[in-house]
Amino acid sequence: MHFPWWHVDYLTAPMLIAFVSVVHVLVAHYAVGGGLFLAVEVTHAYRTHNRDYLAYLRRHAKFFVLLTVAFGAITGVGIWWTIGLASPLATRVLIRTFVFAWATEYVFFILEIVSAFIFYHYWGRLPEKVHATIVWIYGISAWASLVIIAAITAFMLDPGKWPADHDFWSAILNRQALPQIISRTGGALLLSSLYVYLHAALTIKDAKLHALIESRSTRPALLGAVLITVGGVLWHVLLPPSAQAALYAAPVLNVLMALLFAATGIVFVLLFFGPYRNPGWIHTPGFAASVLLFGVIGMSTAEFIREAVRKPYICYNVVLGSQMLPDEVTRVRRQGFLESGPWTRAFVQAKYPQVVSGDGHIDRTRLLALPKAGQIELGGVIFQYHCNDCHAVRQGYSPVGPLVQGWTPAMIRALVQDLDRTRFTMPPWAGTPEEAELLVAYLADVSPPRPVGMLPAEPKTGAR
Amino acid sequence: MEPKTLVDTSMALGLPAPVWFIELFKWLGFSLHAVPMNLWLAGILVSMILYVLGNPHGRRFNARLMAQMPVIIALGINFGIVPLLFIQVGFAEIFYPATILMAWFWFLVVVLLLPAYYGVYLYAYGLAGQGDAMPRWKRAAGWVSAVLLVAIGFTFANAMSLMENVKSWPDLWQRHSFNGAALGTALNLADPRLWPRWLLMFGLALTTTAVWVAFDAAWFARRESPAYRAWAKDFSWRLYTVGAVWFAIAGAWYSFGTWTPDTRQAMFRSAWVLLTVVTAAAPAGVWVLLWLARKREGDIGPGWASLIGLAQFGVLGINAAGRQVVQHVEIGPYFDIVHQPTGQTQWAPLAIFLVLFVLALGLVAWMIYQVAKLPAQPDAA
Numbered sequence: 001m002h003f004p005w006w007h008v009d010y011l012t013a014p015m016l017i018a019f020v021s022v023v024h025v026l027v028a029h030y031a032v033g034g035g036l037f038l039a040v041e042v043t044h045a046y047r048t049h050n051r052d053y054l055a056y057l058r059r060h061a062k063f064f065v066l067l068t069v070a071f072g073a074i075t076g077v078g079i080w081w082t083i084g085l086a087s088p089l090a091t092r093v094l095i096r097t098f099v100f101a102w103a104t105e106y107v108f109f110i111l112e113i114v115s116a117f118i119f120y121h122y123w124g125r126l127p128e129k130v131h132a133t134i135v136w137i138y139g140i141s142a143w144a145s146l147v148i149i150a151a152i153t154a155f156m157l158d159p160g161k162w163p164a165d166h167d168f169w170s171a172i173l174n175r176q177a178l179p180q181i182i183s184r185t186g187g188a189l190l191l192s193s194l195y196v197y198l199h200a201a202l203t204i205k206d207a208k209l210h211a212l213i214e215s216r217s218t219r220p221a222l223l224g225a226v227l228i229t230v231g232g233v234l235w236h237v238l239l240p241p242s243a244q245a246a247l248y249a250a251p252v253l254n255v256l257m258a259l260l261f262a263a264t265g266i267v268f269v270l271l272f273f274g275p276y277r278n279p280g281w282i283h284t285p286g287f288a289a290s291v292l293l294f295g296v297i298g299m300s301t302a303e304f305i306r307e308a309v310r311k312p313y314i315c316y317n318v319v320l321g322s323q324m325l326p327d328e329v330t331r332v333r334r335q336g337f338l339e340s341g342p343w344t345r346a347f348v349q350a351k352y353p354q355v356v357s358g359d360g361h362i363d364r365t366r367l368l369a370l371p372k373a374g375q376i377e378l379g380g381v382i383f384q385y386h387c388n389d390c391h392a393v394r395q396g397y398s399p400v401g402p403l404v405q406g407w408t409p410a411m412i413r414a415l416v417q418d419l420d421r422t423r424f425t426m427p428p429w430a431g432t433p434e435e436a437e438l439l440v441a442y443l444a445d446v447s448p449p450r451p452v453g454m455l456p457a458e459p460k461t462g463a464r
Numbered sequence: 465m466e467p468k469t470l471v472d473t474s475m476a477l478g479l480p481a482p483v484w485f486i487e488l489f490k491w492l493g494f495s496l497h498a499v500p501m502n503l504w505l506a507g508i509l510v511s512m513i514l515y516v517l518g519n520p521h522g523r524r525f526n527a528r529l530m531a532q533m534p535v536i537i538a539l540g541i542n543f544g545i546v547p548l549l550f551i552q553v554g555f556a557e558i559f560y561p562a563t564i565l566m567a568w569f570w571f572l573v574v575v576l577l578l579p580a581y582y583g584v585y586l587y588a589y590g591l592a593g594q595g596d597a598m599p600r601w602k603r604a605a606g607w608v609s610a611v612l613l614v615a616i617g618f619t620f621a622n623a624m625s626l627m628e629n630v631k632s633w634p635d636l637w638q639r640h641s642f643n644g645a646a647l648g649t650a651l652n653l654a655d656p657r658l659w660p661r662w663l664l665m666f667g668l669a670l671t672t673t674a675v676w677v678a679f680d681a682a683w684f685a686r687r688e689s690p691a692y693r694a695w696a697k698d699f700s701w702r703l704y705t706v707g708a709v710w711f712a713i714a715g716a717w718y719s720f721g722t723w724t725p726d727t728r729q730a731m732f733r734s735a736w737v738l739l740t741v742v743t744a745a746a747p748a749g750v751w752v753l754l755w756l757a758r759k760r761e762g763d764i765g766p767g768w769a770s771l772i773g774l775a776q777f778g779v780l781g782i783n784a785a786g787r788q789v790v791q792h793v794e795i796g797p798y799f800d801i802v803h804q805p806t807g808q809t810q811w812a813p814l815a816i817f818l819v820l821f822v823l824a825l826g827l828v829a830w831m832i833y834q835v836a837k838l839p840a841q842p843d844a845a
Contacts, residue, residue: 002472002474002475003472003560003561003564004470004561004564004565004637004645004646005564005644005645005646006564006567006645006646006647006648007641007642007643007645007646007647007648008648009642013567016571020574066585069534069538070534070538070578070581070582070585071578073538073541073542074541074574074577074578074581075574077541077544077545077548077574077577078574080545080548081570081571081573081574082571082574084552084559084560084563085560085563085564085567085570085571085648088556088560088564089475091552091556091560092475092477092552092556092560093477095549095552095553095556096477096478096479096480096553096556096807097477097480099480099481099549099550099553099810100480100481100810100813100814100816100817101813102549103489103546103549103817103821104813104816104817104820106542106545106546106549107817107820107821107824108820108824109542109545110542110824110828111824111827111828113538113539113542114828114831114832115831117535117538118831118832118834118835122835122838125838126834126835126838130834134831134834137827137831166477166807166808167808168480168808168810168812168813169812325475341472342469342470342471342472343470343637343644344644345469346465346469346470346634347644349465350465350634350638377643380643380644381643381644381645383643384642384643384644384645385644385645388645
């Protein structure tokens with residue numbers, strides 16, 4: 001409402017955030033867990049004077065730096081890029097609230113970059129103790145970054161007292177922070193082990209070395225599994241009631257939860273039957289790739305669920321999916337949705353000057369006097385700014401047309417006027433009754449007719 | 465349609481820090497970002513051209529710069545986060561609409577940066593493994609990176625000029641929208657400021673690349689031949705001359721040809737005229753330092769090279785300050801940056817950030833010291 005809305009056909013703009021975030025998270029968690037893995041293992045290898053293991057760790061460090069410093073960093077910046085485009089109001093609130101948290105995370109990021117390059121490029125030249133210290137600087141900095149970012153993303157699910165006091169500490173020390181830090185730390189440890197398994201399976205021939213890598217990387221994997229379980233349980237217990245309800249009420253989330261449990265369970269089972277009971281299995285690239293694949297599926301699903309349970313909010317109780325603040329709803333209802341947003345108002349002023357009064361404001365009483373095509377177009381404007389955050393139009397991501405397929409205008413009207421009561425995962429309607437009629441006209445226009453030939457046959461009009 | 469009405473200033477959440485602090489960090493962050501960014505914007509292209517021209521020293525510089533480039537790009541991305549963060553804190557009301565109007569192009573920056581970065585890695589690893597015998601496709605990766613990074617620079621120039629060009633928003637939006645929502649396909653190509661602004665940045669990037677040639681030869685090229693270092697001394701001055709002339713022409717076009725009467729009034733007829741003059745003249749100072757170095761016998765020593773490097777950083781900083789003032793003047797009629805309401809100033813988080821920042825600088829200095837005190841590797845040749 002406050003900013004122009006970016007219309008991305010079929011997908012919807014926020015789905016780009018989901019896509020970039022999931023891709024980033026798969027590398028970012030490895031950047032943390034892999035850093036800690038390298039820190040622990042390089043220290044161990046130096047202490048035990050294991051040259052073969054050090055040589056492997058050096059090869060792994062090259063893969064690690066190539067993936068995390070380039071791909072991880074760019075996709076991380078990519079999230080910023082995308083949230084600013086697809087969710088500018090929430091981004092504005094987050095950035096103004098957490099600017100110094102992000103600045104602090106940036107400080108750790110500097111340390112990560114410098115230490116990662118020095119650790120890798122000066123391998124074999126730095127004294128062992130200094131070299132190990134530098135990789136520990138990397139590992140600790142990366143984990144500190146995770147803590148800060150996890151706390152910020154947790155705020156989006158439970159802002160605590162922040163809506164009342166707007167205090168930084170209320171925001172960062174929210175109830176969801178600890179569960180997310182625990183589960184993300186676990187995810188980082190587990191995922192890094194899965195990356196190591198695959199990398200080792202592809203690059204190591206020596207069985208003895210393989211056995212060592214396997215036993216060393218299974219420990220963080222198991223610790224990660226425990227942390228994921230503990231963090232996940234805490235996350236669920238501390239979810240706001242609406243988010244808990246959404247988990248069970250939304251069919252897509254039911255399916256995703258089942259997928260998450262299945263993928264996580266498969267990873268745990270594979271870890272048990274693989275590295276624990278049948279150590280040789282993990283040496284094969286196919287098995288190692290399968291474990292990583294299920295880990296990736298589990299983590300991607302968890303990210304998607306984390307995003308989806310917030311509905312109808314982008315930030316729980318702070319920014320609604322309709323791109324407005326909760327305390328703006330009453331004013332917008334009174335003032336009119338089209339009138340309240342600068343871009344919607346400008347659209348009406350430019351295209352339908354006949355509904356604009358002498359003082360430049362939109363006269364709501366003239367809206368329904370527009371020709372039908374004009375009403376549908378303005379309904380489309382309202383849809384874009386009020387609904388397109390979660391719904392595509394005719395096809396694509398949760399398209400609204402098929403959702404109201406076969407509905408009568410009266411049914412659509414009832415839905416629009418009581419959006420949040422019909423579905424608590426939808427934001428409250430924030431427009432005048434006249435604007436509701438415009439939206440009804442638009443939705444009726446984009447919805448396909450009820451499919452023909454269904455039994456029992458529909459009674460003909462006037463039959464009752 | 466009155467463009468000013470498109471800027472929404474009704475949102476209540478105030479700034480988390482004083483405006484001067486946000487401005488300071490935006491400026492400082494951009495100045496730091498400009499150094500590596502200039503090197504990838506112009507440096508890669510220049511070094512690839514030098515390779516094609518075939519001069520052995522030019523080819524050597526190509527190998528040196530491209531081997532350094534993965535680290536340079538990592539630092540550049542890192543430093544770029546700071547101005548991006550503070551521009552979103554202080555300028556959200558105009559930054560978001562401008563980038564949303566051109567959303568697909570803005571999004572493309574991230575998409576293009578990935579192959580550009582990995583192209584540099586391919587080239588660098590090709591050099592390390594195979595040297596001049598590297599396969600053509602790896603050599604081509606260097607060219608692809610150079611072109612992509614120039615395209616990314618153009619997109620940035622487009623976004624920043626569109627942010628200042630609020631007047632053009634209504635027309636761009638109406639031509640690139642669906643039911644009032646932006647399609648994200650608008651580019652600010654009709655803005656007369658766009659091209660000179662982009663060319664000005666490229667000229668500046670040429671000068672930074674020139675300084676890097678000298679700085680690198682003095683600090684990091686101990687194993688190179690005296691002939692290479694002599695070439696570097698001469699080439700850096702020549703390249704700087706080209707960059708400075710380029711900068712002067714683009715700068716004159718930008719300021720005399722495209723500034724609005726209000727901007728000209730502010731930058732030529734108020735106290736800011738001093739900044740305008742210093743911004744325009746600053747490259748001349750570095751040019752003189754390089755010229756003096758070129759006239760002197762022997763190599764450019766590390767001390768002299770550091771002085772030149774610092775002076776160039778000053779040029780970039782002054783330029784960033786000058787453009788920040790112009791930005792204020794041009795945005796001023798639509799959005800008052802300076803007088804935004806301040807919310808709860810977050811003193812404790814700010815202090816924690818500053819303390820950690822200083823500690824981190826200490827750790828970075830310690831790590832660099834560990835590297836610096838290593839004995840030089842024996843010459844592979």
